[in-house]
Amino acid sequence: QKEVEQNSGPLSVPEGAIASLNCTYSDRGSQSFFWYRQYSGKSPELIMSIYSNGDKEDGRFTAQLNKASQYVSLLIRDSQPSDSATYLCAVEFSGGYNKLIFGAGTRLAVHP
Amino acid sequence: DVKVTQSSRYLVKRTGEKVFLECVQDMDHENMFWYRQDPGLGLRLIYFSYDVKMKEKGDIPEGYSVSREKKERFSLILESASTNQTSMYLCASTQPPGLWKFFGPGTRLTVL
Numbered sequence: 001q002k003e004v005e006q007n008s009g010p011l012s013v014p015e016g017a018i019a020s021l022n023c024t025y026s027d028r029g030s031q032s033f034f035w036y037r038q039y040s041g042k043s044p045e046l047i048m049s050i051y052s053n054g055d056k057e058d059g060r061f062t063a064q065l066n067k068a069s070q071y072v073s074l075l076i077r078d079s080q081p082s083d084s085a086t087y088l089c090a091v092e093f094s095g096g097y098n099k100l101i102f103g104a105g106t107r108l109a110v111h112p
Numbered sequence: 113d114v115k116v117t118q119s120s121r122y123l124v125k126r127t128g129e130k131v132f133l134e135c136v137q138d139m140d141h142e143n144m145f146w147y148r149q150d151p152g153l154g155l156r157l158i159y160f161s162y163d164v165k166m167k168e169k170g171d172i173p174e175g176y177s178v179s180r181e182k183k184e185r186f187s188l189i190l191e192s193a194s195t196n197q198t199s200m201y202l203c204a205s206t207q208p209p210g211l212w213k214f215f216g217p218g219t220r221l222t223v224l
Contacts, residue, residue: 008152034212043202044155046213088154092210097160097168100145100204100212104154 002027002093006103015112019076023089023103026070032092033065035074037085038105044088048074079110115139116205116216124222131190133219135203141214143206144186146170146178148199149218155202161186193223 003026013019021035032051036044050056050063050072062075072091076083089103119134135144143162147155147170157170159178167178175197179187186205190197203216 004154006154032210032212043215043218045215049212090155090212092212097162098208098210099157099160099170100210101157101171102147102155104152 002091002101004089004091004101004103006089006106008104009107010109011106012109012111013079015079015081015110017079017110019079019083019108019110021074021076021087021089021106021108023072023074024070025072025089025091027091027093028067028070029094030091031094033063033072034090034092034100035061035063035072036088036090037083038088039085076108079108081110081112084108084110116203116214118201118203118216118219120219121217122220122222124224125190125193126224127194129190129193129223131193131221131223133188133190133201133203133221135186135188135205135216136184137205137214138184139205139207139214140183141205141207142183143208143210144180145204145206146176146186146188147202147204148172149202150199158188195223197221198223 035048038044048063064073086105088105145160146158161180177189
């Protein structure tokens with residue numbers, strides 16, 4: 001069974017701080033990794049994708065990938081109350097048909 | 113603006129009823145997916161389809177079936193609804209290589 005693991009949280013950070021969200025995955029052959037933000041009652045919104053080892057930055061968001069450790073993370077700089085949501089890590093597992101497998105999500109709360 | 117639409121946002125059904133959930137995409141995507149989302153479990157893949165009239169089981173197909181008669185439409189069928197199928201159902205579509213950003217708004221199904 002291919003797995004994606006995340007801490008469920010809640011992760012609570014003060015406004016302006018860096019929020020760090022972590023994810024591990026089981027399949028060494030995976031090549032594509034995604035972070036989604038999901039507000040309560042809404043569908044997931046893609047915020048970052050990463051395919052190569054290292055860091056990828058987009059505005060206040062930085063995704064980090066380490067394939068040797070099977071680890072992907074998301075950093076949110078200058079956290080805002082509007083960042084309060086559930087963050088889902090997803091991994092595209094290869095082998096036959098490509099499928100996107102999700103972690104259970106980490107709930108982030110940014111307090112003023 | 114590209115879209116994935118789902119037939120209902122909220123649905124209430126009785127145990128034993130046959131339930132149809134429909135998903136339509138207007139992007140001419142080949143790949144379509146059905147997920148369910150439950151608290152603490154993230155999104156779990158039920159079924160997916162890579163072509164018209166083609167279907168593959170995901171991780172939790174029991175109690176469900178699907179139909180894809182046209183490229184733009186992917187239907188999820190609950191043959192005999194049960195209370196443990198109360199959940200949020202999300203449809204997604206992609207065009208290979210996977211750009212996993214197109215999710216429908218979700219259908220919150222309650223089975224009484």
